[in-house]
Amino acid sequence: xILFDLxxxxxxxxxxxxxxxxxxxxxxxxxxxxxxxxxxxxxxRLYAPDVALTEAAIGSGVTGVLLVVASKRLSLLPQAxxxxxxxxxxxxxxxxxxxxxxxxxxxxxxPDPAPSLAPEAxxxxxxxxxxxxxTAVLIAYRSFDTMLExxxxxxxxxxxxxxxxxxxxxxxxxxxGPPRPDAALVFLARVLAPxxxxxxxxxxxxxxxxxxxxxxxxAILAAMAMIVMMARLTEPPRIDSGRxxxxxxxxxxxxxxxxLAGPLMAGSFFAYPAGFAxxxxxxxxxxxxxxxxxxxxxxxxxxxxRKGEE
Amino acid sequence: xxxxxxxxSLVAIGAGVFFFVAGTLAxxxxxxxxxxxxxxxxxxxxGLGLVVLGLLPRAGSPLAALKLIxxxxxxxxxxxxxxxxxxxxxRRQDAAE
Amino acid sequence: MNDVLLTAAGIILMxxxxxxxxxxxxxxxxxxxxxxxxxxxxxxxxxxxxxxxTEVAGVENVALGLALLSSFASVAFVTxxxxxxxxxxxxxx
Amino acid sequence: xSPWIIAGFVGxxxxxxxxxxxxxxxxxxxKLLAFNLIGxxxxxxxxxxxxxxxxxxxxxxxxxxxxxITGIVVAFAAxxxxxxxxxxxxxxxxxxxxxxxxxxxxxxxxGAEDQ
Numbered sequence: 001x002i003l004f005d006l007x008x009x010x011x012x013x014x015x016x017x018x019x020x021x022x023x024x025x026x027x028x029x030x031x032x033x034x035x036x037x038x039x040x041x042x043x044x045r046l047y048a049p050d051v052a053l054t055e056a057a058i059g060s061g062v063t064g065v066l067l068v069v070a071s072k073r074l075s076l077l078p079q080a081x082x083x084x085x086x087x088x089x090x091x092x093x094x095x096x097x098x099x100x101x102x103x104x105x106x107x108x109x110x111p112d113p114a115p116s117l118a119p120e121a122x123x124x125x126x127x128x129x130x131x132x133x134x135t136a137v138l139i140a141y142r143s144f145d146t147m148l149e150x151x152x153x154x155x156x157x158x159x160x161x162x163x164x165x166x167x168x169x170x171x172x173x174x175x176x177g178p179p180r181p182d183a184a185l186v187f188l189a190r191v192l193a194p195x196x197x198x199x200x201x202x203x204x205x206x207x208x209x210x211x212x213x214x215x216x217x218x219a220i221l222a223a224m225a226m227i228v229m230m231a232r233l234t235e236p237p238r239i240d241s242g243r244x245x246x247x248x249x250x251x252x253x254x255x256x257x258x259x260l261a262g263p264l265m266a267g268s269f270f271a272y273p274a275g276f277a278x279x280x281x282x283x284x285x286x287x288x289x290x291x292x293x294x295x296x297x298x299x300x301x302x303x304x305x306r307k308g309e310e
Numbered sequence: 311x312x313x314x315x316x317x318x319s320l321v322a323i324g325a326g327v328f329f330f331v332a333g334t335l336a337x338x339x340x341x342x343x344x345x346x347x348x349x350x351x352x353x354x355x356x357g358l359g360l361v362v363l364g365l366l367p368r369a370g371s372p373l374a375a376l377k378l379i380x381x382x383x384x385x386x387x388x389x390x391x392x393x394x395x396x397x398x399x400x401r402r403q404d405a406a407e
Numbered sequence: 408m409n410d411v412l413l414t415a416a417g418i419i420l421m422x423x424x425x426x427x428x429x430x431x432x433x434x435x436x437x438x439x440x441x442x443x444x445x446x447x448x449x450x451x452x453x454x455x456x457x458x459x460x461t462e463v464a465g466v467e468n469v470a471l472g473l474a475l476l477s478s479f480a481s482v483a484f485v486t487x488x489x490x491x492x493x494x495x496x497x498x499x500x
Numbered sequence: 501x502s503p504w505i506i507a508g509f510v511g512x513x514x515x516x517x518x519x520x521x522x523x524x525x526x527x528x529x530x531k532l533l534a535f536n537l538i539g540x541x542x543x544x545x546x547x548x549x550x551x552x553x554x555x556x557x558x559x560x561x562x563x564x565x566x567x568x569i570t571g572i573v574v575a576f577a578a579x580x581x582x583x584x585x586x587x588x589x590x591x592x593x594x595x596x597x598x599x600x601x602x603x604x605x606x607x608x609x610x611g612a613e614d615q
Binding site for chain 4: 002006009012017019020025028029032035039042043045046047050051055058059066071073074077084088089091092093096100101103104108114115116118119121133134136137138146149152153156160163164292295299300302
Binding site for chain 1: 413416417420421424427430431433436439440442443446447450453454457463464465466468469471472473475476477478479480482483484485486487
């Protein structure tokens with residue numbers, strides 16, 4: 001067991017070192033994708049399957065697509081990097097060793113017994129009707145936090161869009177795939193997407209009781225939307241589409257409305273009425289899944305880069 | 311019966327491990343990209359397939375077993391397609407050179 | 408039996424990780440991509456074995472998620488290979 | 501040595517590696533990778549806090565885990581914004597670097613400009 005963990009630790013650190021030492025940008029990016037996969041296994045070893053699933057779907061899968069595409073586009077331009085000076089390297093190394101050392105010391109001197117909110121989380125779990133404590137924390141105990149995080153996602157989309165040149169405002173992002181995609185890719189998208197949609201919805205649904213939830217299910221749905229776009233079966237939508245914008249804000253908006261109704265229904269902001277918590281939580285999560293599934297592909301597709309008249 | 315099933319699991323998983331080892335060795339040792347691709351798909355399909363086969367008797371319920379099979383089928387689908395795509399990309403690159 | 412499963416998981420993971428030397432070596436970008444593809448499949452196998460051997464609930468779900476997404480980086484690599492990216496950029500202007 | 505201590509050291513090491521790369525690399529995409537390494541190192545350290553907080557029925561404390569999940573999603577959103585910015589920057593300038601020396605020197609005629 002301990003050998004497995006040690007081996008995994010060496011692997012993760014080794015791949016991380018490779019991503020920063022690689023000479024070419026592309027191999028650094030490939031190293032980062034491998035790193036994300038390994039990290040998901042580390043999370044499983046830390047008894048965090050929910051985090052592992054998020055890391056596998058977003059940290060490795062969706063981020064991998066984003067980075068591979070970006071590195072491919074950037075590699076078309078001339079690289080003009082002067083190698084860093086020796087002084088800078090030494091100073092940076094000293095700083096890094098210092099920070100890592102302090103962190104490692106902090107890890108060794110964590111308070112014992114460890115502070116924990118697990119008993120509190122467990123005490124009210126029955127009242128929420130959920131079986132997965134992580135979902136309960138996300139949507140019930142710390143719901144305000146999660147709602148704001150959804151707002152951050154919308155802001156990120158606005159930020160990405162605002163990078164567009166004025167003349168393309170309201171148009172479509174660049175296509176994710178080649179003009180004439182390989183027939184095998186089209187086949188993969190046609191077969192994998194329906195299966196993935198079922199699995200994504202299932203992961204959201206079982207997230208109430210088992211590892212899974214709105215983030216993980218939404219990320220898998222988003223990935224399916226991306227593969228369909230990579231196969232050019234559909235195009236990234238025009239960013240001025242009303243339906244698109246509605247889907248983008250549906251998650252945080254529904255969350256906020258339910259939260260604001262809290263004082264009327266249950267006596268406090270973001271409180272759920274007793275006995276009615278679980279259906280309400282699933283209702284909110286449903287819209288969150290929709291928003292996440294729309295947001296992530298838009299973030300990967302980037303700013304609009306063509307008018308896209310139809 | 312359970313002893314037999316246990317033995318079956320061991321043999322299948324052992325064979326799966328063998329294919330992963332063989333696939334990795336081939337990835338490291340084979341001389342050119344296309345033959346490495348060929349070896350990789352063996353590890354992808356047979357290695358994982360045999361591991362799944364070995365785990366089937368240990369699955370708690372028929373549904374859990376079905377989940378394992380679906381998982382394997384998904385990997386089959388995507389790894390076979392990716393092999394095809396990578397092969398195509400290799401050929402285009404070679405033609406361009 | 409559980410120890411055997413975990414050992415098998417460890418062997419598979421370490422083996423496919425050794426394949427990552429191809430990420431270091433290349434020589435072609437395709438070879439790097441293949442090493443990551445192998446790591447993905449090996450990671451799934453290791454997770455399934457570990458899930459069967461330990462009591463962490465829901466690891467099969469993680470493996471299922473990995474199975475759906477493990478090929479994405481490779482697909483992105485093929486669809487964004489230089490020729491197509493150039494054309495896409497040309498289309499932007 | 502328990503597994504969580506190893507994971508904690510990995511987290512600390514990742515923060516160190518990422519910090520070094522963030523300072524030394526001038527290329528924006530490399531800086532982004534480095535920044536994500538730091539982020540995941542911090543998440544790991546927080547993850548061992550969750551693991552150590554195993555009390556009662558759970559083998560973990562769900563509160564830090566939930567925060568790490570939101571953290572991963574926000575980190576992705578930030579990465580996507582950074583990628584959009586750097587692609588646009590590269591498109592405008594025809595260069596991919598944040599090295600100040602390159603920008604103060606006269607521009608070499610590298611034929612990358614097409615506007």
